[in-house]
Amino acid sequence: MNGTFVLRIEDTNAELAKPEFYDAITEPLKWLGLQWDEGPFYQSQRSEKYLEAINALLEKGFAYRCDCSRESIESRNNVNGFKGGYDGYCRNREVPDDPNVSIRFKTPKNQFVKIRDTIRGDVTFDTNELEDFIIRRSNGTPVFLVANAVDDADMGITHVIRGEDLLNTTPKVMLMWEALDYGQPPEYAHLPLLVGEDKKKLSKRKHSVALGEFQTMGILPEAMVNYLALLGWGPNDDKEIRPVEEIAALFSLKDINKAPAYFDMKKLFHINAEYIRALSPEAFSEIATQYFQLTGWEPINLDFDVLSDLSSSIQERIEKLADIVKLVDWLFNEEPAVETDPKEMKKISKSMSADKVADVLDLAIEQLEKCDWNEEVIGETINGIGQTLETKSQVPIRVAVTGRRIGLPLFKPMEILGRQKVVTRLQKARADLG
RNA sequence: GCCCCGUUCGUCUAGCGGCCUAGGACGCCACCCUCUCAAGGUGGUAGCACGGGUUCAAAUCCCGUACGGGGUACCA
Numbered sequence: 001m002n003g004t005f006v007l008r009i010e011d012t013n014a015e016l017a018k019p020e021f022y023d024a025i026t027e028p029l030k031w032l033g034l035q036w037d038e039g040p041f042y043q044s045q046r047s048e049k050y051l052e053a054i055n056a057l058l059e060k061g062f063a064y065r066c067d068c069s070r071e072s073i074e075s076r077n078n079v080n081g082f083k084g085g086y087d088g089y090c091r092n093r094e095v096p097d098d099p100n101v102s103i104r105f106k107t108p109k110n111q112f113v114k115i116r117d118t119i120r121g122d123v124t125f126d127t128n129e130l131e132d133f134i135i136r137r138s139n140g141t142p143v144f145l146v147a148n149a150v151d152d153a154d155m156g157i158t159h160v161i162r163g164e165d166l167l168n169t170t171p172k173v174m175l176m177w178e179a180l181d182y183g184q185p186p187e188y189a190h191l192p193l194l195v196g197e198d199k200k201k202l203s204k205r206k207h208s209v210a211l212g213e214f215q216t217m218g219i220l221p222e223a224m225v226n227y228l229a230l231l232g233w234g235p236n237d238d239k240e241i242r243p244v245e246e247i248a249a250l251f252s253l254k255d256i257n258k259a260p261a262y263f264d265m266k267k268l269f270h271i272n273a274e275y276i277r278a279l280s281p282e283a284f285s286e287i288a289t290q291y292f293q294l295t296g297w298e299p300i301n302l303d304f305d306v307l308s309d310l311s312s313s314i315q316e317r318i319e320k321l322a323d324i325v326k327l328v329d330w331l332f333n334e335e336p337a338v339e340t341d342p343k344e345m346k347k348i349s350k351s352m353s354a355d356k357v358a359d360v361l362d363l364a365i366e367q368l369e370k371c372d373w374n375e376e377v378i379g380e381t382i383n384g385i386g387q388t389l390e391t392k393s394q395v396p397i398r399v400a401v402t403g404r405r406i407g408l409p410l411f412k413p414m415e416i417l418g419r420q421k422v423v424t425r426l427q428k429a430r431a432d433l434g
Numbered sequence: 435g436c437c438c439c440g441u442u443c444g445u446c447u448a449g450c451g452g453c454c455u456a457g458g459a460c461g462c463c464a465c466c467c468u469c470u471c472a473a474g475g476u477g478g479u480a481g482c483a484c485g486g487g488u489u490c491a492a493a494u495c496c497c498g499u500a501c502g503g504g505g506u507a508c509c510a
Contacts, residue, residue: 010510011510012509012510013508013509013510015509016509016510066508070507070508083435083436084436084506085506085507102508104508120438120439120440123438123439124438125437125438126437129436129437129438129506130437131506133507133508134507134508135508136508137508138508139508141508143507143508143509143510144509144510145510148510163504164438164439164440164503164504164505165503165504165505165510166504166505166510167438167439167504167505168437168438168439168504168505168506169505169510171438190439192439192440192503193503193504195502195503227446230446230447230459231446231447232446232447233446233447234446234447234448234458234459235447235448236448236449237448237458238447238448238457238458238459239458240446240447240458240459240460241459257440257446257447258439258440258441259439259440259441259502259503260439260440260502260503260504261445261446261447262445262446263445263446264445264446264460264461266445266460266461267445267446267459267460267461268460269460270459270460270461271459271460273473277473313472313473315473316472316473316474317471317472317473318472327471382469383469386469391469392469392470393469394469394470395469395470398470404470404471405470405471406470406471406472407470407471408470408471408472409470409471409472410470
């Protein structure tokens, strides 16, 4: 898609002009690889421009000063039974100029404002439904509606693509746009909102949807972008998983669905798993290593080459990077996964008698102490034990060595762990059995 | 309440009047493979919100109803 991506921080409200909010916007953009071409521009630093526009509006008679308090408006409305918001009390009151007085836009009556929306077609609003809204607060600061109009004109914005929650504010901006004589307005596209499980708007305050959480979970940015593109849109050739460039080539604002979409974690995980599996061993271990640093998991024996060696069997077993840990922790830590150790042996006993488990361990200790130490021989040895004992021999050994009942194919990682550690762990498990 | 915007399998979607006995994906179920767990393979489950029109023909166009979302601030 062609165009210039302008990053504008709409922090006209002083509470929002804080670095942490800025980071909350820019960090995820960077993570996703969505680099902007111009900016960031901070509306909090461009107040004069907005104030100028407000003065122009005032001079041309499109706005007026108002010193009503919330309470006075409400009490008047209670008496008059007026339900349209602000009643226009100060319209003709000539409230004296004072920096501590608010300014409202004088919305015309009996008019229709039509906005052109690429996704929704023409949407018209009756101006009688719009109250005389505040454009400058009583503390002298402009509100975002003015800032929007001024900046869009000033920066030559051609496309405004944003959430549907802003659709209703658009006519207000358009009214000022016309009053300020800005000419051709930008093209709008109001995107459907994402909803949570409660079917409510998924956003900033209520649900915590910080993209950073996906990063710490171990979602790959490419997978995230791919999944996000699939919300509210789909390629017509049914091929869902594909690079951004390809998506961009097929994508069109016109094709976006109008209804809110539910964010499906399971599908995100699936797409992420596909991206993970597509990684080369080197790329995978590189990404995994960086991920461990990010999350602070630094086992004493962590080894890049080992990771790379085992990558394919790890890759096909995880759906997010966080899943790697429980697959390899026993290999990189001195001890097997502790939390499961004794109990897991008992669980085996349910499907295999305790005597059988003991027999398997005894034979394993005896034979693994002296056999050749490589993947093939280890496998043959363990399978041989299973045959002579007529049982499944892998499970008890797996639990003894890894501390878990499920995990990677055993033989290769056992070879890597080394005979000494393997035998020691087997002996310990045997001893615990009593 | 009022004003906007919506409504295709549980979820995300394809579909732009005949190709639809509605296609794909995730999930779920079954089977195959397998001395763990996965991955992979095969098959299955499930949907055009409802009611009226328009038309030779409607998931597709129009109107209602129901339901959902958003807005209704000196937040954005």
